[in-house]
């Protein structure tokens with residue numbers, strides 16, 4: 272069963288010509304309907320995330336300023352990120368949609384959640400908008416779950432590093448953040464040596480891959496680097512920052528993934544979901560509408576065992592040695608972090 | 619007083635950033651400091667068919683015009699938003715001890731921090747920051 276938020280393009284959050292555009296939600300909707308799930312789709316109405324729900328990960332001053340900025344007419348928050356008069360409400364509903372989907376999954380104890388909202392969230396920092404993102408949707412839901420005592424795994428397969436999410440849980444041992452991303456690329460963070468703060472050593476896993484990398488490289492790195500840490504962490508919930516800009520047709524990155532690779536990634540994620548109703552995916556990037564449609568269909572088809580059309584998974588691209596290199600860089604960084612923590616405990 | 623050896627200037631090719639670069643070049647000459655013109659590559663920059671050679675030639679031209687040895691000026695292109703990239707410039711490998719940016723009339727709503735790179739940077743910079751007013755901001759006496 273698919274639990275999805277009420278899909279809306281949110282046309283009032285738009286900057287003409289900007290790639291983060293309303294039609295993206297339409298592409299997701301087309302991808303979902305191509306699966307012919309019929310009565311197996313449950314649509315939940317979002318609420319506007321409350322200040323308390325947002326303040327788990329965002330600073331109050333930022334929330335005040337973002338609201339005021341939008342109500343003053345909006346504009347460009349930085350060279351990439353826009354806001355309109357309506358963006359504040361739309362962003363609150365986007366964050367609330369994640370909470371509503373998680374609540375519905377919890378209530379049913381069954382299904383897979385997909386939160387198809389815009390603007391995306393994983394670049395949004397506690398106190399700043401960035402990279403098309405205003406509020407960090409996946410982080411708002413992860414923090415809500417963590418506050419209920421859950422151990423939350425976040426897998427971020429967007430082509431960009433989710434710097435906002437990483438920083439929000441940098442020192443929080445309740446959340447394990449795993450990101451595969453192209454490097455170098457915006458936002459310039461996410462090297463393998465970033466392994467978490469002193470209270471959460473080994474709770475951040477970054478797998479940077481070079482331009483031209485293919486799905487097999489991501490799969491091997493996830494198996495060899497992330498899987499043992501995920502096993503030990505033993506998550507009770509799994510959230511995915513599902514960006515589709517790592518697709519080879521996407522204009523924002525240089526990875527060579529196909530729709531079939533997203534099915535492969537989804538199957539890997541499913542293996543670590545501890546129980547039915549404990550998996551929700553959040554739309555992040557994905558700017559080629561056709562790639563977005565087919566990749567969402569492949570992701571959800573794989574998770575729901577529904578037939579789908581997808582290109583063959585990609586293989587043989589750049590960065591074949593990524594897994595070994597990341598493992599070694601992390602080993603050194605983890606040793607240093609653990610030594611620093613011991614020094615702190617001694618003092 | 620802090621020894622200023624490396625000055626990082628936010629440079630996106632705009633007139634305001636040229637004003638900032640010229641200001642930094644004038645300061646660097648007597649100090650014997652090196653100047654790094656820092657260009658942040660945001661998400662949208664890769665869609666804009668942008669090339670670093672244009673930036674490099676502008677920087678070289680401005681250095682020559684201001685009598686600064688071209689060898690003491692370099693261009694650094696980094697992935698990220700302008701504010702974060704400049705903050706990172708105060709750490710290795712750039713190791714700037716002074717950041718310089720143009721004031722950019724980018725703060726659309728006065729009184730709000732959001733939307734203004736220079737004000738955001740003022741809050742986050744880890745080393746001294748100079749905000750150079752753009753040419754049209756300067757009112758003659």
Ligand SMILES: [Zn+2]
Nearest residue numbers: 429431516556
């Ligand atoms: Zn992305």
